[in-house]
Amino acid sequence: MTRDATRTLARSKARSEATSARIIAAARTLFVAKNYADVTTDMIAGAAGVTKGGLYHHFPSKEQLYISMILDDLDRKRRLFEQAVAAQGNCRDRLAKLTRDFLEQPDEERKLARLVRRDINIFTGEERDRLVRAYQLALPEQIEAIIREGIEDGELAPGDPRILSWSFVALVEVVIGRYANHVLGSTEARLDHVLELFFDGAGAKPTGGTE
Template sequence: MGRSRTVAGVAGVRERILAAATELFAEQGYAATSVQQVVDRAGVTKGGLYHYFGAKEDLLIEMYRAVFGERLAALDRIVGQGRDPEWTLRAIIDDIVVGTAAMIKESAAVSRELAAMDNERTQRLQADWRRYQETVRGLIRDAQEAGVFAAVASPEIVSWSIFGVTNSLHTWYRPDGPKPAAAIAEELADLVLTGLRA
């Protein structure tokens, strides 16, 4: 299979390798993709791949860092502004929906495959995900205890109603679909916050 337009248009070797792996993992899964397929699509040698990545697993971990690292940094920026809980939760929902949609292929590859891997490196990544969840739940919990949000559901259920949509976004969202990501984010935030209003 020849290189796609996406991969052909990426200049750097490392970036071409990641773009090729992202497409292949999203199309056929991590386990079904060989290193040879990645190098063929990227138009590089195996030596070129191993210069940047020690193993195929490193490609998946790098994708996770690209997808989730941005979301975690954005979460910290949003929460760090110290604004009211409704504004903060709306901004978090907007960021996670719009950010995930912007990296939909990477999100598809990561969400399907990383959960099945269990080693020291992936456990560190999963610890970041737990920190993200706990930050969102802490925001909801604090607002409920202060009487700003209604305690109609636990912080865990509220957060999973958000994460359930965003973690499955790659299965149904289409960039050329009827609604842009920002509109989906707004609707989801409206739904969640309407239920939480005291």
């Protein structure tokens, strides 16, 4: 094979990958806006600037396209989280930083986890389990690592790190990320509230009625 041939093949491959990426991006936008059943392959193809035939040239089925989109996103999320876990500092600051990084992602990507929960039932068997685990457990497991260290360092009271990590995720997800957008103040203010509640509780502090 000559050098020119190699270059041509590389160009063709690059073009093909660019189209795949465009299709995945179009799929992500549409799936987030609507849902699996309401998004047709024609719509995705149209938004990506190809036809249905072109789409099926790159992906064997609508379902596999969906999975490819998810795996693509998971990869980026994992990198984000690994970075945060490896960071220095005390437990509270690291949790705050991780949460801030998470919230600074583009809206569309933040919504993907919700998307997966919503549409997960189109899959069955082990494929489904794999996706559920990958998405649901990615965040809590990373947080659990931070919290475990917080307990070891005495920054947190001894307790089950699993319960604590789930609790923290719950607070972040619901109070900051999901419902409360239309009800409460800024994201930063809500993050402060959540950290306050998580570390210090809501009980009246002056009277100090512990137990």
